[in-house]
Amino acid sequence: MVKITYVTSESVTEGHPDKICDQISDAILDNLYAQDPYSRVAVECLTTTGLVVVAGEVTSHGYADIQGIARRTLREIGYTNPQFGIDCEDAGVLVSIHGQSPDIAQGVDKEGAGDQGMMYGFACTETPELMPLPIMLAHKLTRRLAEVRKKGIVSDLGPDGKSQVSVEYHDGVPKRLSAVVIAQQHLEHLSEERLKEDIKKHVIDCVCGKWIDNETKIYINATGKFVIGGPEGDSGVTGRKIIADTYGGIGRHGGGAFSGKDPTKVDRSGAYAARYVAKNIVAAGLADKCEVQLSYAIGVAEPTSINVDTFGTNKIPEEKIVELVKKHFKLTPRWIIEHLNLRRPIYRRIAAYGHFGREDSDFTWEKTDMAETLREEAGLTIKPLKAEAKVVY
Numbered sequence: 094m095v096k097i098t099y100v101t102s103e104s105v106t107e108g109h110p111d112k113i114c115d116q117i118s119d120a121i122l123d124n125l126y127a128q129d130p131y132s133r134v135a136v137e138c139l140t141t142t143g144l145v146v147v148a149g150e151v152t153s154h155g156y157a158d159i160q161g162i163a164r165r166t167l168r169e170i171g172y173t174n175p176q177f178g179i180d181c182e183d184a185g186v187l188v189s190i191h192g193q194s195p196d197i198a199q200g201v202d203k204e205g206a207g208d209q210g211m212m213y214g215f216a217c218t219e220t221p222e223l224m225p226l227p228i229m230l231a232h233k234l235t236r237r238l239a240e241v242r243k244k245g246i247v248s249d250l251g252p253d254g255k256s257q258v259s260v261e262y263h264d265g266v267p268k269r270l271s272a273v274v275i276a277q278q279h280l281e282h283l284s285e286e287r288l289k290e291d292i293k294k295h296v297i298d299c300v301c302g303k304w305i306d307n308e309t310k311i312y313i314n315a316t317g318k319f320v321i322g323g324p325e326g327d328s329g330v331t332g333r334k335i336i337a338d339t340y341g342g343i344g345r346h347g348g349g350a351f352s353g354k355d356p357t358k359v360d361r362s363g364a365y366a367a368r369y370v371a372k373n374i375v376a377a378g379l380a381d382k383c384e385v386q387l388s389y390a391i392g393v394a395e396p397t398s399i400n401v402d403t404f405g406t407n408k409i410p411e412e413k414i415v416e417l418v419k420k421h422f423k424l425t426p427r428w429i430i431e432h433l434n435l436r437r438p439i440y441r442r443i444a445a446y447g448h449f450g451r452e453d454s455d456f457t458w459e460k461t462d463m464a465e466t467l468r469e470e471a472g473l474t475i476k477p478l479k480a481e482a483k484v485v486y
């Protein structure tokens with residue numbers, strides 16, 4: 094008998110209040126990193142109607158015009174109309190920044206981790222990106238919502254929006270979409286009928302066409318309208334979309350957010366490294382699905398634990414995989430930062446639409462450059478997967 098299960102994941106557009114905050118936080122990090130790649134940054138943001146509040150710790154030889162960065166980020170997202178809940182020109186921007194605690198700095202200065210905690214990385218063979226299908230479809234929907242808004246393909250849309258997809262699996266293999274949910278902000282005069290028709294045609298059908306059948310339930314602005322959005326409709330906070338940022342609820346999460354943190358904070362760099370390890374394990378053909386957990390103690394360089402779970406899909410013993418990981422991935426904060434070249438102003442671009450499964454050479458944790466080495470040392474005769482190979486559709 095076929096076992097049928099359902100997995101749901103969601104994504105939000107760059108204009109969602111939480112994502113506004115993530116992008117402002119990472120834009121500040123980028124600005125400081127462009128001036129001083131050894132900046133210590135831990136900046137968070139809150140937004141509500143007409144207001145942005147930025148707070149945190151910065152130690153840097155650079156100087157950031159935080160008010161200017163916040164306004165520019167709002168403008169680039171598309172908040173140029175007061176009707177959308179916040180306006181880049183007249184929003185209030187409050188700033189409270191001080192230096193990094195010397196108690197933290199003394200551990201980081203010795204190349205130890207900037208915090209304690211555990212981080213997870215995940216990879217699987219469901220998609221060309223070696224990511225779970227539900228989160229990839231959810232991100233593609235929100236990216237498309239932003240694209241049709243910015244290009245004027247669908248008029249009168251606001252920056253705020255969300256997607257959600259439910260994928261039906263048969264014995265662990267994705268088969269169809271059981272439901273697609275879209276919430277898209279719009280101006281008052283746009284009729285819901287026209288909005289639903291345009292979103293279905295220009296967004297859902299474009300992204301999800303082959304996964305939809307006559308039984309798929311489609312909900313677009315299910316309340317009837319979505320005019321009040323952005324920070325006016327809901328407050329936003331940095332780091333509140335950690336599941337959308339990672340694997341959409343597939344696998345586990347250590348609880349740490351990414352945005353606004355320089356990579357001495359292992360919440361960010363450790364999670365990137367765990368993804369890098371997991372993706373290379375899967376790309377090497379050592380397993381069809383892999384979750385890597387790392388843990389750290391503040392001020393200590395070596396991880397306190399490394400765990401690999403392949404969910405029974407491993408081709409060699411998991412103990413052997415852990416041995417290979419320890420041999421070829423040093424996984425100290427310094428090694429991670431240097432090997433993945435993380436001291437660069439690349440983070441604002443990552444802050445929306447997920448930190449993983451991205452086709453961009455700057456996102457070094459997505460490389461599978463260690464797959465051949467892992468495969469050879471494991472003694473496997475099969476060829477390693479390429480990121481665009483072995484797709485289960």
